[in-house]
Amino acid sequence: MKELKYDVLIIGGGFAGASTAYHLAGHGLKVLLIDSKPWNRIGDKPCGDAVSKAHFDRLGMPYPRGDELENKISGIKLYSPDMETVWTVKGEGFELNAPAYNQRILREAEAKGVEIWDQTTAVKPIIDHDTVVGAVLNNRRTNEEVTVYTKVVVEATGYSRSFRSKLPPVLPVAEDLDERDTDIAYREVLLTKDDIEDNEYLRIYVTQKASPGGYWWYFPKGKNKVNVGLGIQGGMGYGSIHEYYKKYLDTYAPDVDKNKLLVKGGALVPTRRPLYSMVWNGIIVVGDSAYTVNPVHGGGKGSAMISGYCAARTILSAYETGDFTTNGLWNMNLCYINEYGAKQASLDIFRRFLQKLTDEDIDYGMKRKVIKEEDLLEASEKGDLHLSAADKAMRVISALGRPSLLFKLKTVADYMKRIKQLYLNYPQSPKMLNQWKESVDSTILEFNNAISN
Numbered sequence: 306m307k308e309l310k311y312d313v314l315i316i317g318g319g320f321a322g323a324s325t326a327y328h329l330a331g332h333g334l335k336v337l338l339i340d341s342k343p344w345n346r347i348g349d350k351p352c353g354d355a356v357s358k359a360h361f362d363r364l365g366m367p368y369p370r371g372d373e374l375e376n377k378i379s380g381i382k383l384y385s386p387d388m389e390t391v392w393t394v395k396g397e398g399f400e401l402n403a404p405a406y407n408q409r410i411l412r413e414a415e416a417k418g419v420e421i422w423d424q425t426t427a428v429k430p431i432i433d434h435d436t437v438v439g440a441v442l443n444n445r446r447t448n449e450e451v452t453v454y455t456k457v458v459v460e461a462t463g464y465s466r467s468f469r470s471k472l473p474p475v476l477p478v479a480e481d482l483d484e485r486d487t488d489i490a491y492r493e494v495l496l497t498k499d500d501i502e503d504n505e506y507l508r509i510y511v512t513q514k515a516s517p518g519g520y521w522w523y524f525p526k527g528k529n530k531v532n533v534g535l536g537i538q539g540g541m542g543y544g545s546i547h548e549y550y551k552k553y554l555d556t557y558a559p560d561v562d563k564n565k566l567l568v569k570g571g572a573l574v575p576t577r578r579p580l581y582s583m584v585w586n587g588i589i590v591v592g593d594s595a596y597t598v599n600p601v602h603g604g605g606k607g608s609a610m611i612s613g614y615c616a617a618r619t620i621l622s623a624y625e626t627g628d629f630t631t632n633g634l635w636n637m638n639l640c641y642i643n644e645y646g647a648k649q650a651s652l653d654i655f656r657r658f659l660q661k662l663t664d665e666d667i668d669y670g671m672k673r674k675v676i677k678e679e680d681l682l683e684a685s686e687k688g689d690l691h692l693s694a695a696d697k698a699m700r701v702i703s704a705l706g707r708p709s710l711l712f713k714l715k716t717v718a719d720y721m722k723r724i725k726q727l728y729l730n731y732p733q734s735p736k737m738l739n740q741w742k743e744s745v746d747s748t749i750l751e752f753n754n755a756i757s758n
């Protein structure tokens with residue numbers, strides 16, 4: 306079997322792997338990125354394709370251009386279950402042609418020296434004394450099995466977790482997830498019969514009836530083209546997502562021409578706090594595989610890019626010290642938690658609460674502005690939930706109708722703050738990881754009990 310040596314092996318070329326390669330390129334390291342798919346399909350996965358502009362600005366990533374950009378977005382319209390209340394939350398973003406943008410980022414990394422092999426799958430890890438030292442690859446283009454030895458493997462295999470799932474389960478980076486911490490999501494891209502009104506706004510329909518534990522979306526990809534789909538919470542026995550889609554498509558996308566279907570497909574989305582440790586000896590995990598998705602809205606492309614950026618920074622500094630152990634790579638955890646992970650953990654708490662609400666609760670809360678648009682925006686940007694309105698309203702409204710909802714909201718805000726603080730106190734070294742993890746787990750358990758009463 307052929308044996309090769311690289312400084313870095315990136316497994317998976319989706320948004321997470323591609324951005325790791327993009328930020329590593331041009332720094333003198335010998336980097337190999339592989340993906341099971343052929344070049345023209347890399348980045349092609351079921352997705353709503355909406356990404357906030359803020360992610361590109363913050364990470365210095367190029368904006369999508371030409372055919373990579375399908376529509377410029379000015380904000381989101383959020384509809385209550387009874388559709389009587391509509392909140393408009395402003396914020397610039399892009400509706401992407403995701404494969405085109407993804408492949409451009411890979412080409413730019415390649416132009417700066419990153420080697421890319423398509424149609425190549427990492428079949429198994431090579432482990433030496435608790436350390437990942439490489440992988441066995443199956444290259445279908447050349448029909449060869451290749452063993453690659455490397456200082457660090459970047460695991461960017463998406464929700465499949467197809468590489469790290471083959472590591473010994475005792476390693477923190479092999480951590481599995483509870484099915485209830487996932488969303489099953491399905492979408493189609495179709496042409497519409499008429500021009501889409503306000504097509505620079507994404508539409509989100511919150512409804513437990515038509516998408517339990519998730520929501521319906523209608524994301525215009527221009528004047529006459531729309532990405533429409535839904536997510537439902539996994540592990541709850543809610544039934545087939547295709548049945549929900551068929552049953553409610555006419556309600557949430559009455560203007561689509563069902564004979565003009567361009568693409569369809571579904572996939573799973575992790576909706577929890579990030580992996581407790583994204584690193585171990587010789588390995589860094591990024592993107593969906595590291596559970597980097599926003600637990601409330603399920604957007605994971607921006608945070609996959611953040612994790613790629615943090616991975617590249619960590620690897621470059623590990624090369625300076627020559628330390629690729631858990632200790633030497635630990636900054637990955639600190640970087641990601643600081644950039645996104647602490648907010649994400651707090652939104653994991655918020656998500657658990659939202660998934661328990663009834664449509665009547667949501668109608669009531671949106672109509673009465675128990676949380677206001679600004680509060681929601683702040684929660685989604687920072688993971689902080691301020692209940693100024695609810696606090697004031699508490700005494701008045703508790704007499705009127707739903708005191709338990711308001712008291713629960715206060716509990717939610719308190720736990721969001723607590724968990725965020727725990728994450729901001731993430732251990733500075735691996736020694737304290739287990740103790741810290743226990744505090745997080747017990748806080749979540751306590752919260753689950755508090756809101757189920």
Ligand SMILES: Cc1cc2nc3c(=O)[nH]c(=O)nc-3n(C[C@H](O)[C@H](O)[C@H](O)COP(=O)(O)OP(=O)(O)OC[C@H]3O[C@@H](n4cnc5c(N)ncnc54)[C@H](O)[C@@H]3O)c2cc1C
Pocket residue numbers: 316317318319320321322339340341342347348350351352353354355356425426427428461462463464465467468490491492534570571572573574591592593594598603604605606607609
């Ligand atoms: C229906 C749906 C709608 C969504 N909508 C949005 C949205 O509007 N906005 C948003 O930001 N996010 C959205 N998301 C989430 C988003 O798609 C993901 O978070 C994001 O694409 C994850 O990127 P990734 O690089 O981590 O993983 P992936 O894009 O899954 O990439 C993983 C790559 O690894 C490769 N691979 C896997 N195993 C191996 C192996 N062993 N060897 C070699 N290669 C391997 C795969 O071929 C793949 O190319 C949505 C998800 C779904 C399912």
